[in-house]
Amino acid sequence: CVVCVLYTQTLANxxxxxxxxxxxxxxxxxxxFVHKFILDYFFxxxxxxxFDLYDLDSKSENLSKHVSVFLDFLGQMYCTLGEMVGSLGSxxxxxxxxxxxxxxxxxxxxxxELGNCRxxxxxxxxGNKLDxxxxxxxxxxxxxxxxxxxxxxxxxxxxxxxxxxxxxxxWQAFKIPVRALCNGDYDRAIKIEVYDWDRDGGxxxxxxxxxxxRELSKGHxxxxxxxxxxxxxxxxxxxxxxxxxxTLLSCFIDVEVTFLDYIxxxxxxxxTVAIDFTASNGNPSQPTSLHYMxxxxxxxxxxxxRAVGEIIQDYDSDKLFPALGFGAKLPxxxxxxxxFPLNGNPDNPYCSGIEGVLExxxxxxxxVRLYGPTYFSPVINHVARYAxxxxxxxxxxxxxxxxxxxxxxxxxxxxxxxxxxxxxxxIIIVGVGPAEFxxxxxxxxxxVRISSRGRFAERxxxxxxxxxxxxxxxxxHILSMARLAKDVLAEIPDQFLQYTRSRGIKxxxxxxxxxxxxxxxxxxPLQTQI
Numbered sequence: 007c008v009v010c011v012l013y014t015q016t017l018a019n020x021x022x023x024x025x026x027x028x029x030x031x032x033x034x035x036x037x038x039f040v041h042k043f044i045l046d047y048f049f050x051x052x053x054x055x056x057f058d059l060y061d062l063d064s065k066s067e068n069l070s071k072h073v074s075v076f077l078d079f080l081g082q083m084y085c086t087l088g089e090m091v092g093s094l095g096s097x098x099x100x101x102x103x104x105x106x107x108x109x110x111x112x113x114x115x116x117x118x119e120l121g122n123c124r125x126x127x128x129x130x131x132x133g134n135k136l137d138x139x140x141x142x143x144x145x146x147x148x149x150x151x152x153x154x155x156x157x158x159x160x161x162x163x164x165x166x167x168x169x170x171x172x173x174x175x176x177w178q179a180f181k182i183p184v185r186a187l188c189n190g191d192y193d194r195a196i197k198i199e200v201y202d203w204d205r206d207g208g209x210x211x212x213x214x215x216x217x218x219x220r221e222l223s224k225g226h227x228x229x230x231x232x233x234x235x236x237x238x239x240x241x242x243x244x245x246x247x248x249x250x251x252x253t254l255l256s257c258f259i260d261v262e263v264t265f266l267d268y269i270x271x272x273x274x275x276x277x278t279v280a281i282d283f284t285a286s287n288g289n290p291s292q293p294t295s296l297h298y299m300x301x302x303x304x305x306x307x308x309x310x311x312r313a314v315g316e317i318i319q320d321y322d323s324d325k326l327f328p329a330l331g332f333g334a335k336l337p338x339x340x341x342x343x344x345x346f347p348l349n350g351n352p353d354n355p356y357c358s359g360i361e362g363v364l365e366x367x368x369x370x371x372x373x374v375r376l377y378g379p380t381y382f383s384p385v386i387n388h389v390a391r392y393a394x395x396x397x398x399x400x401x402x403x404x405x406x407x408x409x410x411x412x413x414x415x416x417x418x419x420x421x422x423x424x425x426x427x428x429x430x431x432x433i434i435i436v437g438v439g440p441a442e443f444x445x446x447x448x449x450x451x452x453x454v455r456i457s458s459r460g461r462f463a464e465r466x467x468x469x470x471x472x473x474x475x476x477x478x479x480x481x482x483h484i485l486s487m488a489r490l491a492k493d494v495l496a497e498i499p500d501q502f503l504q505y506t507r508s509r510g511i512k513x514x515x516x517x518x519x520x521x522x523x524x525x526x527x528x529x530x531p532l533q534t535q536i
């Protein structure tokens with residue numbers, strides 16, 4: 007008798023809490039659970055999940071007693087929600103673990119976005135032989151749409167324009183979200199009232215009719231006609247038929263495309279990190295340095311890198327990340343470089359996973375000499391070269407720049423960002439240390455769109471935050487990283503959608519395509535239901 011229990015992890019103290027459990031399925035080693043878990047999905051957060059499976063051979067609701075009896079505990083699987091939606095077709099199969107020395111089988115989990123409230127509908131109506139209300143003319147009719155509420159009341163959700171002096175109006179087509187029309191309930195009543203417009207605001211009631219979104223949606227293939235009824239007239243006049251008719255001329259349903267649609271279709275998020283190795287960071291061997299490698303905790307550079315990278319890596323299938331440095335003198339000749347690989351290999355600057363990037367960062371501190379000045383444009387141009395090769399939405403590039411101070415090539419950096427704003431890429435800048443970050447704030451472009459030589463950025467692609475604003479006063483680095491990641495990554499899905507919509511790029515409906523990552527050369531050119 008198998009049951010699956012889902013646990014989620016709290017952010018503050020990393021405590022696992024039960025979110026819900028499936029139904030119990032009897033007498034099978036291959037249970038296919040019907041019960042679904044509905045969770046809120048946030049691209050910018052690391053949402054840790056744990057699936058535990060138990061053989062419930064007793065009626066107890068207390069799962070803790072089963073954990074200690076290995077015959078009852080069948081295994082468990084850990085993952086993040088990001089990993090799940092970033093998997094091929096948002097479907098993930100992993101082995102169950104938890105019982106040493108035993109093959110526990112595997113678990114298959116699948117995520118899908120709840121999409122019934124993503125629809126919008128484009129409709130056009132006309133009237134025929136509506137009641138005449140004006141003494142000197144005909145009528146000036148308009149429609150008012152109401153959605154019904156759970157308590158039986160109605161809320162106005164749309165008004166058409168007024169069509170002057172006619173009993174046979176044709177109103178302009180209009181678009182409305184389905185959630186505004188019926189809150190996603192296709193069978194919920196929709197009331198439509200017909201009025202004759204008066205200048206003094208005392209509009210004359212002509213009549214009304216009721217329908218539902220399900221009935222409206224049939225209008226894409228046929229005309230639908232409703233009688234407009236006035237209840238008061240109907241009571242008074244025995245021969246009353248109606249106050250005219252309203253016809254649905256056309257109905258087109260449009261499903262709003264979301265970030266998750268692209269991820270499910272195979273879009274890969276390519277992550278590159280660029281780290282500031284200028285002398286203003288201080289001697290790495292001294293505790294006062296921003297690059298100091300304490301045996302007890304991560305420095306600000308490592309914390310920022312891990313906070314952002316651990317979330318983004320869930321959306322990159324091969325987990326290989328280019329890691330660059332700038333502003334250092336390199337061995338053996340001591341030349342200054344503003345675009346060097348942290349792993350020391352110009353032909354293959356990729357590191358395996360975020361841990362590989364951190365290891366390359368630590369090793370590079372032992373060999374390079376911190377120098378200067380602080381140039382951003384070379385690393386921006388580096389990523390832009392690769393982003394310019396992808397035009398079909400299959401890949402999106404995120405550059406994380408971590409730096410401690412004043413930008414020395416501000417004009418060139420602005421030009422690089424303006425050029426990059428038309429490419430599938432975003433830039434995250436994290437400022438570390440106590441310096442003022444006026445230039446980085448300017449690059450953010452939230453207040454004034456960044457420009458260069460009279461050209462404005464096509465879209466806002468830069469997000470800047472000072473790391474000091476996210477340091478937890480109690481020393482909780484996990485909380486600091488979560489807060490930082492939430493703020494710097496929150497805009498990425500919208501920036502991605504701005505790019506794809508401006509280019510008319512639709513999500514792919516096939517499996518993950520093979521990543522077209524650039525050749526390994528340095529110098530040349532996302533609610534879900536489980």
